[in-house]
Amino acid sequence: MTTPSSNENTVLDLHDIALLLNYERASTEPRFRYTKLREVAQPGQDFRTILTPASEWHEASVPRTGFVFEKSTPKTSKERDEPDLPTNMLAPSPSPAELALTSTQLETYYWQARNHDGCFAAVALFQNFMDLFPASARIRVRTLESPGKTIREYTSSLQDRCILEFNLINPRSMNMSVVLHNSKSYLTGCTPSSIHAVIGFAEPGSGVDVILDLASLQFGDVGRGFRGKGLFVLEPVDQYENRLDKFAEQNTFQDLKMSTRINTNTTPNNDWLKEVTKRAKRRWDNRHNAHWCGHCGAPPRDHDLKRCGRCRKAWYCNAEHQGAAWPFHKHFCADGGK
Ligand SMILES: [Zn+2]
Ligand SMILES: [Zn+2]
Known part of the structure; x- marks a missing residue:
């Protein structure tokens, strides 16, 4: 039995790692664990089955999308182990036909809800995961230049990365997820400004040139990477700067905050993130099987x-x-x- 992770020549492919981390994060996200989607209020509509007391919702001047989730209680160990996925997120009633949602819409709503305030959790998870590898490990960055025709690919050291915090001013959309039974609601885009954290990577000898935003879908479909299909963003920094304009009217790219690490002890749900890290690492070690x-x-x-x-x-x-x-x-x- 070999132990690939302790191998001196370990190369972590950023795209593959991002897929793994996001799946493990979203499918057990504590706020939405074992919840089923019961209602969607599309832009221009109000909720039909609940009254929302949130004044931000009623006063919104940007397009807003609302979700009502119902907590279900798993009864068997099989149900307890079942991950939450876009394919099993609909409540038995109303029927999927009644909600008339496409699989792509369901996928967007799944990620929109789970990525609410999710950027720091995603950054913390990435950091936790990278901490499990030796300093000699390398990271392979693969991305596409606009208009998606040229490949940019390089390998750099795990240390050639930093955390960037953008200040998004006047968000262009709002979404609200209401979780019934514990009466929690989560609003994205309801404050005039918010901090959005992402991870930047650098080719050896140059500045940050590629951005990984694992929580980009909190802003809806405009957060989809890879020609509008992907579930996160991994793209050159200039493309990402253009993308920020879709999230908010203004972003303070000029005076953004940069750091090398965040203090994960203050990250909400840190114990859960540690579990997610372990699961992702087990899957990575077993990647050939x-x-x-x-x-x-x-x-x-x-x-x-x-x-x-x-x-x-x-x-x-x-x-x-x-x-x-x-x-x-x-x-x-x-x-x-x-
Ligand atoms: Zn192929
Ligand atoms: Zn799949």
Whole structure:
């Protein structure tokens, strides 16, 4: 039995790690654990099944989307171990047909809710995970230049990264998730300014040139990476700067705060994040035996993942997830015609 993680030549692929961390984070997110989606208030609509006391909701001047979640109690150990996923997030009633949501909408709403205030949790998780690797480990950064035709790829040291905190002023959308039974509600985009933390990476000898934003979908579909299909953002810094304009009217890119580490002891739900870190590390160590989906990071569950027929080096839950990952993967698919 080899221990790949202690190998001197360990190379962590940033895209693959991001998939893994986000899947493990979202599928057990404590605020939404065992909740089912019962209602969606689309922009221009109000909630039908609840009265919301939040004045921010009523006074919103930007498009707002609302979600009502219901907590369910797992009865068996099988139910307790079941991850929360976009595919199992609908309450039995009303029926999916009544809500008339597409699988892409469900996916967006799933990530929007779970990424509420999620940027620091994501940054903390990334830091926890990287702390499990030796200082000699390397990180491979793969991204696409606009308009997605040129590959930028490099390998740098784990230390060649920093945390960037942007101040987003006047958000362009609002969303609110109400969790019934514990009467909690979570509002994104309701304050005139908010701090958004992401991770920056640098090619050896240069400044920060690539941004990883694991919580980008809290702003809805405008937070989708990889040609509007991905579930997080991994892109050159100039593209990310343009993207920030979609999140908020203004962002203080000029005087942003930079740091190398955050104090995870003050991160909410730190014990849960430690558990997530351990699970992700176990899966990473076992990566040659059990792969994960190149779109959503899911492990093989009821059935094996399907392999990319061209390179045979990428795996997907199904054809839909393969299609969603293709705008990124096609540039790295071994037989991609390059
Ligand atoms: Zn998938
Ligand atoms: Zn391929």
